[in-house]
Amino acid sequence: MPTLTIDGQEITVEAGIPVIEAAKRLGIYIPRYCYHPGLSLAGSCRMCLVEIENMPVLQISCYTRVQDEMKVVTDSEKVRVARRAMLEFLLSEHPLDCPVCDQSGECDLQNFYMEYGRYDSRFAENKVKKKKAFPIGPHVMLDQERCILCTRCVRFTEEVSKSNELGVLNRGSHSVIDLYDDKTLDNPYSGNVIDICPVGALTEREFRFQCRVWYLDTQESICNGCSRGCNISLHYNATARTYKAGGKRVMRVKPRYNPEVNQWWICDDGRFGYEFIDQNRIEFPYIRTDSDLEMSTWEEALQKASGAISGALETVGPEGVGIIVSPQLSNEDLLIVKRLFVEELGISNLALKNPWQKPGYEDDFLIKADRNPNTQGAEKIGFKGDAKAILEKAAEGKIKVLYIFWHGFEDDEAAELLGKADFVIFHGVNWNGSAEAADVVLPGVTHAEKDGTFTSFEGRIQRFNQALLPIEEARNDIEILLDLAGKLGYAIEISGEQAFEEWQGLTHEALGEHGTATTSEAPTEA
Amino acid sequence: MPIVKILSEFFGNEQARDLQWRLKHGGYEAARKAFREMQPDEVTQEVIKANLRGLGGAGFPTGRKWTFVPKDSDKPTYLAVNCDEAEPGTFKDRYIVEWDPHRLIEGIIICSYAVAIHTAYVYIRGEYVRPYERLQKAIDEAYEAGILGKNVLGNNFQLDVFTHRGAGAYICGEETGLLESLEGKKGWPRLKPPFPALVGAFGCPTVINNVETLSHLPKIIEKGGQWFADLGVERSGGTRLFALSGCVNKPGVYELPAGTPFRELIYEHGGGILDGKELKAIIPGGTSAAVLSADQVDLPMDFDTLAKVKSMAGSGAVIIMDEDVCMVKALHNIQNFFAHESCGQCTPCREGTSWVYRILSRIVEGKGSPSDVETLRGLNQNMSGTSICALCEGASMALGSFLEKFGDEFDYYAKYGRSYVEDARKGAVAV
């Protein structure tokens, strides 16, 4: 393993890595535009130039491999002069769009200018006119004048999405990024080009002009769009459901690096599928009076739910109650469900899957056909089976009370069965067919509004963290369940994390940054 | 010294393009000799002994370049023949291909034999329609005569030669831009290393040589490397074709020994300066080379000497400027070329060449200001030593040398909005 010196600090790294990465390990961030660790090397922006002993000219640190006894200087006067020169070149043609540019505040032109630029402009020519602000796909806008031709987006479409929609057309200072003829940027991963574009040339159509980035808070989370478990950050506006954004709190979703799962990327479904967090939410508890659902207090709703369950237990016994959990629930939620309904009440009519839900598109990169984040977790905790048998029992009157988490049974067959059930409790976050048909509706929270873990299809347990308060009167699911337990006469005192620790023998903290493979035994029969 | 004509022996001779005629006049004899009498390594050694330098512009020793090709590679090795000839002022390769295409093909065979190459591509400038037609015809005839193909000249050695026409980009003459273009991609130069000798066309080891370089091989094999080396100067053997243009009476292609002084080329062969005017400046090796002033006219034209005076022998394109040439307008023209031809891949070149050109355009339109010249100097510094390929370096060499040697003309034009040279001619220089 070569040992080199960077800015006077010695470091030993594995052979073959570029100097820019070795520097990063010492906490030295070398500015760059074209370099991206997830893409092939372009070496074209010339921003990452550094001084290397015995080399006649500055070298690009993205392309230069470490060597034993190499001496690198990343911040000499010569280097700063070169960086300033590259910035001046890049900004010479750049439009003065910052006040109206979405990238403003997270733009590497602005950032590096403040660090290395700060010169007076000597560009006195007319700027080259290029195409501004036009959509190149369902999610992405391109502004060719803001583009600095780093080709990250092109390399992404060649190497990662392998869809080849984008290229550099023309030559010299007339070069532009554009779509190839007859192409649209509509591959399932198109949104990633927005993240890797170091400037405001590629912006998100959904996010355009919605919010200044400095008003956003971020929280680490896990995508709930499929069983891959991509690591994400939720970018949200904590202050209010802004008028401008149509009541949205979560403003956008960004991928979060996890080398084991999604590297730097996420799919478009995950990126743009966050609207359920703020739209069509069940904001209050409801109970059915006569034939209508009416808003109620939590006390009333839980009373009614517990009354129905107690009634069924008394008249029929545990077989009189059916529980359909959801693979959208966290491991912690599911552990509490199991504790209350299975272990305390002895219920065995359990189901997990909605057999009417068609498997989604799947590919050999990230997207999995199972559009739920926690099927593995639910199965490992002991839930399995599909909901059809339970619904049939309910329709036949064998099950008196049906407790449904999340699932919207909207398929004709399912809706008909559900319609024949005696008493339905719905516990979930969005209005759907099951909620509309229920006798009691208990509003739980989304993964943006609670802490917890999901288990990916590979068995990797990963944490997500609460970003938002529960919407309106919605409540944390575990609180709801514990309250209900109390009403049923069981004083369960356990937190989600305690339940998790009992299950896995691990704290949440111990899962670390990138999650950990599950340690539990094969699925326990429930 | 009697003038030795190697490459230009048959220039102007209509018959030399004909294979049958050419076979009667020494054609393919050297290649036969190589197959008959020499091991491949001996061919390379002869070329090294000849001090043959790359005549495409960089002057890299040809035989040494061949030795960089790995001998134990499990991949095929390719030859890419550079006939892109796009450096302004350069028009010598077309003479070879138009008048004596079989000399090039013979050179290709000799190189291929030496390096164990079985496929050669000739990358030919798109605008070169006639040269392409003549070369293609010669290749076709060579195939028919069994000179190319499965058994080259009756030997157990296969060689296929393909022509590939460019689409009009100077950058596709840069060797790795050429390879990208050959592979069907945009002609963007590659990062180096690896050099093409290790990873070239289609990921395989590749030798890239200029047309003129390869066309020298038959004579080197015929007469020996020492004979060739003795024609030239210490580290640059043989003759080369000088493409003389600009303000001279007899522009054209002249074959002279490497190291011949400019004076001889201009005054003896080129017939002196047009209209008997004074020499003002010489561009010694294509517009990428730093301009020389008239007092450097006695310098010998060889790679090492010109490198010592911070210019270069380049492609052997000698452009002459007389006392009436406005250096501001001349540089404006040159920088127009670089701005137009920059491939746009890397920042300093894409932005720098176009910025420089636009400042010069403003000055030439009379809208300059004195600070513009300072800006040009600054940009020149920032363009030097920071780019991917040598195009930017060439633009910067031209810019820097014009400003260094003729800075007053730029200051004058920027300040008064008029050309110093033209004012001087009218006797109206501002003071």
Ligand SMILES: Cc1cc2nc3c(=O)[nH]c(=O)nc-3n(C[C@H](O)[C@H](O)[C@H](O)COP(=O)(O)O)c2cc1C
């Ligand atoms: C911008 C640029 C343009 C070039 N154009 C040509 C060209 O048209 N023909 C050529 O033979 N070499 C050209 N070269 C030089 C080639 O890169 C390369 O050095 C040459 O083909 C090697 O062959 P040689 O060693 O026989 O000279 C160019 C170089 C640069 C940087």
Ligand code: SF4
């Ligand atoms: S890309 Fe960056 S520098 Fe350019 S307008 Fe947007 S914020 Fe400003």
Ligand code: SF4
């Ligand atoms: S659009 Fe963005 S990512 Fe693509 S080349 Fe331009 S600056 Fe780079």
Ligand code: SF4
């Ligand atoms: S120096 Fe110019 S021509 Fe060469 S790669 Fe960079 S932009 Fe292209």
